[in-house]
Amino acid sequence: MRGITKRFPGVVANDGVDFAAATGEVHALLGENGAGKSTLSNILTGLYRPDEGEILVYCRPVEFSAPRDALDAGICMVHQHFRLVERFTVAENVVLGDHRREGRTFRLRYRTIERRVAELGERYGLAVDPRARVWQLSVGEQQRVEILKALYLDARILILDEPTAVLTPQEAQVLFETLREMAADGRTVIFISHKLHEVKAVADRVTVLRGGHAVATVSAAEATPRSLAVLMVGHGLGEGAPPKARAPGEVVLGLEDVSAAGDRGGAAVRGVSLAVRAGEIVALAGVAGNGQRELAETVAGMRAPTGGVVRVAGKTPRPGDPRAAIRAGVAYVPEDRLGTGLAPSVSIASNLALKSYREAPASSGPLLRLRRIRERAVELIQRYRIAAPGPAAPVRLLSGGNLQKVVLAREFSGQPKVLVAASPTRGLDVGAIESVHSYLHEAAAAGVGVLLISEDLDEILTLADRIAVMYEGEVVGETARADASVEEIGLLMAGGNDPRRD
Amino acid sequence: MVAVPAASLVFAFFASGLVLLATGHNALSSYRRLFDAAFVANGALGQTLVSATPLAFTGLAAAAAFRMRLFNIGGEGQLLVGAITAAAAGLYFGGSGGPSAFAIAAMVVAGCAGGAAWALIPGILRAFFRTNEIITSLMLNYVAAYLLTYLIFNTQSYWRQTTGFNAAVFPTSKDLPSSALWPGATIHLRGGILLPLGAGFAVLAAAVLWVLYSRTRFGFEAQVLGDSPRAARYAGMRTRRKILAVMAISGAIAGLGGASQDGDFRHTLDADPNGLQRQYYGYSGIVVAALARYNPFAVLLVAFLVGGLQNAGNTLQGADFPSGLVGVIQGIILFSALGGELLVRYRIRISRRPAAAPPAPEAA
Amino acid sequence: MSRGKSVRAVALLASASLAVLALTAATGSARTEQRSSAFKVAWIYVGPHNDHGWSQAHDQGRLYVQKQLGSKVQTTFKENVAVGPQLQQTVASLVRDGYKLIFGTSYGYFDTKLAAKYPQVLFEQATGTQTAKNLSEYFGAAEDTVYLSGMAAGAATKKGTLGYVVAYPIPEVIRHANAFALGAQLMHPGAKVKLVWTNSWFDPSKEKHAAESLFSSGADVLGQNVDSPATGEFAQSKHVPWVGYDSNAKKFAPTSWLTASVYHWGPYYVRRVKAAMNGTWKSGFYYGTIKDGFTGLAPYGPKVSKATKAAIAKKMQAIKTGKFYEFAGPLYDQKGKLRVPKGKRLNVQQLYAMNWLVRGVIGSPKG
Known part of the structure; x- marks a missing residue:
């Protein structure tokens, strides 16, 4: 060729x-x-x-x-x-x-x-x-x-x-x-x-x-x-401006020896322990399919762990219950935007209310307050600069970047304590990637503990305060941004120092 | 906006006109007779309502479930079971000498409960065992029909009339006592139009459904769940409960239709194999719901139109107009309406195969 | 929710229905009122008019009326009409179209309430029991002719086991099954008649299955009290003799065909229509017999021997003159209990309420 x-x-x-x-x-x-x-x-x-x-x-x-x-x-x-x-x-x-x-x-x-x-x-x-x-x-x-x-x-x-x-x-x-x-x-x-x-x-x-x-x-x-x-x-990655130093606070997300099964059975996550503090971004690096998605879903309550404990701001929400995780303050930007993160044929306004419709002001008693939901949608569309025909349009009409903005707008506006973002920039163009990055920075600055799951070392090195590498369901290495070397991370991601193989 | 249904209508008239001409009938006078018998002639509107009321119930039942992509095909069985339970309530409370309103209320409650319980069987199987509700609800239609036949033909059940000469000649159900008969309002117009109480309940049910689905948290959840079960779970919705609730609501509406059959039209539990069971209201209701795009108020309208079509079919057929031809005409009209609807929803485009494969970014 | 869409859907439908209504209004109340002086008579059938069975026999009666009375009458029929609201709608449309006499040919069609609703219209119902000033009932004593057809079947059996395909466990069918068994036992003492219920008057596929199961359980002659010729077609395929019901259905089983009990509705219909036309119509409960020419046997098939024909002819004569009656005592039921003592006869009321099967019939009177 x-x-x-x-x-x-x-x-x-x-x-x-x-x-x-x-x-x-x-x-x-x-x-x-x-x-x-x-x-x-x-x-x-x-x-x-x-x-x-x-x-x-x-x-x-x-x-x-x-x-x-x-x-x-x-x-x-x-x-x-x-x-x-x-x-x-x-x-x-x-x-x-x-x-x-x-x-x-x-x-x-x-x-x-x-x-x-x-x-x-x-x-x-x-x-x-x-x-x-x-x-x-x-x-x-x-x-x-x-x-x-x-x-x-x-x-x-x-x-x-x-x-x-x-x-x-x-x-x-x-x-x-x-x-x-x-x-x-x-x-x-x-x-x-x-x-x-x-x-x-x-x-x-x-x-x-x-x-x-x-x-x-x-x-x-x-x-x-x-x-x-x-x-x-490659070389030369992660050599951009180092992120501003942030002062991390309390541990808001604590994983203790968490294990979870994959979709087809078999262990996808094996005994992961990890801590994310308020105001810091922890990146979970790794090649897709090494248990990151399962781990994220376990934190978000969508997957019941087979072992271990997930603590959110000191509390342990009921495992395997997404509503409990949401109540505890977990925001989740799933890898699969359209289908999991958003209901495709449902309106933008409704998708923006997907997690807040249960409480005031979006609803009172069993009734929805449609005007409030609509007003809120208009406000978020403006604030996050979502290019949309209007709040009533089905969300599937939006482009990939705007879809992700809808998800982020909703997740940030829920005032979470923990934000799990799984491959938040995959498939997006450069402009959209930048805005997603800046939203993640903002979230951390506002005191949210961010767990960023990514395969993109470039992204990880721009955003993260600390980096953990996942390989075949386990955290095989963890290091502060300052001490990270591209080679080392790349090697860990590819299982290069897997003791079972060498 | 009117273009598509109008075009469908024109197409239907054209297509069935061809059929009529081919079979040696005057298309225009046949249409005239059809409209006349459905909506214009003396008493025609009242007779149309007789067909439209059960279709409204089964149409609403189907719409309530289909909206959430729960394909409850069991409206037929739920209607039959609702008729059975409502008849029991009518016989019991109507004969107790209490006020008529009490007996009717008991029939409504019993009909809803019967239909809901019958719908909950496939609902539970779907929610907890992931069984395909299309198959289970369909099968239960046959079970319900056999149950009805069994109660009157093969046992001395509570419903069966056991005394008197007529009961010995042909198995029948007990007649409902007069206090259990549903009153109707008569509009003095064109020979009198009788508005059955059931038609009122159907309008009420449509309004409740509309509010439920467009104004409440319940409807919001149902909508998300229908569109994407994963998104619903992601948002922390209780999907099993919702499946059960929606199936129960759907079944209750169909069951109410069964109660209306007892109270409004048949005044007994009709187990005659040539009676209620041969009308297949449950299945027609699915067509009604589809035509109405599952919108509750549109269901009422479509039920009225389809009811008119059915009613007029009885007038149109005769020695020189076989009932099969009537069925063909009705089929063409419904088919065109559905076809037009599909054309709008899925714009059919005929284009040459592109030379290169459609572009798609790499996804490994 | 997508409110915009649903509002649009309603708007679409509303406009469509308005268009329909407008069209209707434009045509005006264009009643196809034919200003002819012909007397209008209608028939309502439970099945298709060409079912080769019950409904077809009535339709032949209708055509007979039309032929006999010519332009003085105008006849029509409504087929596949269900009991209940559809019947009500059908009657309403017939009345609207000016029909003065309506024959309903299924049980449960007409009752005194309906008759009272249309006092200016005359109703006649076959197989029913309710009468009113303008509601008559009519039927035929087919048990006599079914008995005679049972004789043909009894003469044809070799093993002594006959199969009888039956619709519903109701007195009408039970008395026919009994008559069939008694006739068969006359020609083949000790003959057994097996029943299979279809729970339908007209269901060719169920009837075929019933015939199959009877054949495979050892029946070497088949009979029926259902409306389609499916049993006959099956019998023909197995070269088994077959007795039909209601209609001459020989063409469906040319060599298997024995005979069938048939009703001659035509002459009765002509009498009643004439009476209605000249104002002498009176309500009543008519139970036609062989003597009246109301019931009879269809032409024999090739398998009926001369001797059998002679025996049947002799019996028919005896029934006509009243010397013989198949439901005269002593009659025993399936368990051997004496139901009709010697010297007693069943009357029409008892026939209409018969709920037990005679000795030699295998099956339950409860279905």
Whole structure:
């Protein structure tokens, strides 16, 4: 791939990326979320068209106008979220992706297909019964089916998008062996990840993406986790004006050995202890999916902890009860703005009253005071400069930045003691990011204890007084802003000093 | 503003006109007869109200639940159970020699309670076991119908008339005592229009629903919950309680419709398989609610119009006009109204497939 | 809440309904009053007029009236009319359209209250029990002809087990089931008649299921007291003899068809319409018989032997002359209890309240 550029409205996802993977190698594509990895692979598989640049497959320039063209060129992708029909058997799923040979015939010869699937499975150590129904399989087995699909199509170039995110360490080890096997067979494996030790374990070479640029391609054997971390998060971050010194007060949010389960069961948060004082911003750094969302939801009462205590301003609100958390003074800016933070089809005014409608002045007795709610909405729309057609408009009509302003306006106006903000700037443009940052500063200045959950080290270093890093459900490091080093944080985020792996 | 319904109406008349012409009928005179029989002729408005009143109840019941995206398809069963419980109250208190108002009040309460209880079954299953309420409430319609048949045809129940020659010939329910019959107000216009008491209750129920849904905390919560259960939970709303409450309200309104059937129109618990059970008011009510976009006052209006259509259908059919054709015409009119509504809500656009995939920022 | 939207919805609907009302007003009270001198008679059916059963038999009667009286009468029918408000609406519209005589062909349609509401209109109801000055009841003694059709069935059974598809556990159906069983037992002593209730007069799919279950439980002849020919179609598919009811439905089971008890409504209707036209109509309770030509048997199918035909003809003659009556004692019920002692006969009142099944019938009189 040469000089690939892809622009989205307001974002340049890939900016002149050069990328080359050789036959018979496992090539890792490393980068933080938002670095442009997925965009690049989507271009490679024909899902997106590059705005500039060209793609060469075995030295021949190709142009993909549909994913099918990429398949024909022998490029196949295993997505993070599997594309399988749960009610079908393994063999049926495998043939479903085949639009050239058996898949096109009217009558399917399942015997032959099943035999081939079994053969492939044996050769690459992808043991899975071709006749099993997909819904009966474990996540790891389902992933094998995805890889089998690609092998069945005789893919020469295989892209795996964060394949280990859903696997246990043991399953990951087996996968790595399979990948090496395939590379040894003369195929090309492109392995997308943001986990350093995995990259070290499986890849021959590593291309690091940062902010849409390919910053370097290095040999995995020569790289250290530390050097990769530096490449990944970059230098020169966090060198802006240091935040004004604030005098932190009492502990307003205290987490003591808190554990919580994830949506699919299994522990997502493991024994986290953390304290946030009034008037300080504590950042919880970490790559998404390491338990931050679950932790935030536990604080906000939306998730019942499986262990430990959450204290808010000295009190312990009833666990797993959002209303109790709200009453105790917890404000929560959820990651999922439209859907959790806001009811999409409900009016802006009602969304602004989502947490205050129970009490005066928004209501008296069982009745709502619609005029008060409306007046309040008009006032907040002005104060937070929300660009909206009017308080009665459904909130879903607003842009991302304005949606976030609605959430922030509501959460700040509830005069909270604690504010949990989960990825508050994700997907926003520069202007909106700045205003969100200034609101967070204001909140801290007003004596609110802010817990900021972010993957963006830049953001963390601009805002936070203290930084805690979360990895696989645990706080693996905690440091004051002044002592923080980008390299150290990057390494912690990527599990670089995970004792279980080194 | 009027354009869409007007266009739907024109389309409906055009489409059914084609059907009428194809079957050898004069479209214009058929329409005339339809309108005449529904709204104009002597006594027609009163007869239209007879059809419209139950539809208003079941329409309101459906609207109350559907607004919160609780798909209570069980209006039919809730109406039948309401009719059963209200008839018991009417027989018991009407025969006790007390004042008529007391017997009627008891019927109203019993009808609401019966319908609410029946609706709470799918409500509880939904709130605590996440069972799909569409299926459970639908199934309970059949149970309710069988229960009604059982009470009169297969047992010597409290409701069944057991003495007299007529009772021996064909199983029937006891007639309600006269103090349990609901009075109606007569408007002396066009041969007299009888306003049933139930129609008044329906208007009252619509007003209560409107206030409830647009002016109270309860309605606010229902609205948020209907739009996004996650947001409701985020805001600290008690979602289970709300599901139960909304199902109970929906069922109570349908049950009140059953009470009105007893008190206003049938003056007995109608278990005849060719009677109440064959009207399917509960199902028509869902159509009424959808046409009215779940707005309570609009439900009243739509129920009136659909009631007129049903009433006029009885006039239109005859030796030269099969009842099936009447059904087709009614279907076309309702379909057009719904279709126009859908066209407005989901603007259908036909466009060429874009060459490139739609832009979407990277989300890993 | 989105008040704007709901207000708009109301406005839309209000304007739509106004448009409808305006259209209506424009057409004026355009009653299609036909200024003809024809006497207007209407029939109300509980099912479709072409159900190949009960309602169709009445509609043939209506067509007979139209043919006999020609332009002097104008007839119409209303089909699929439910008991209750829909019946009320239908009657109201018929009265508005100038119908002077209305036949209702289902139980529960007309009562004394309705008759009193329209004193200028004459009502006649089939199968009912209420009479008033302008409300008559009429029906036929079909038990006699059902008995004769039961003889045809009894002659056709080999195993001695017959199946009878029945609608509701009500006296009308119970007495027909009894008559059918007695007729079958005359030709095949000790014959058993199994019942399956459908709880509906007209429900082809339920009737078919009932026939299936009777067949699979060993019945080798099928009969019915329901309105559709579904049982016959099933019988034809299994080459099992079949006795119908109400109508000649031979075409649905050409080779399985035996016969059926039928009503000849036409002549009665002509008599009553004529009486209404010339002012001699009187309220009454009519119970037509074979002798009157009101009830009879449909033409036989190919499976009925000459000997059976002769036996049935002989019995029919005996019934006509009053020498034979199927509900004369001694009659025993299912448990063997003597219900009608020797020398006693059941009268019409007792027939209309019959709630027990005769010996040899398998099934419950409670459904």
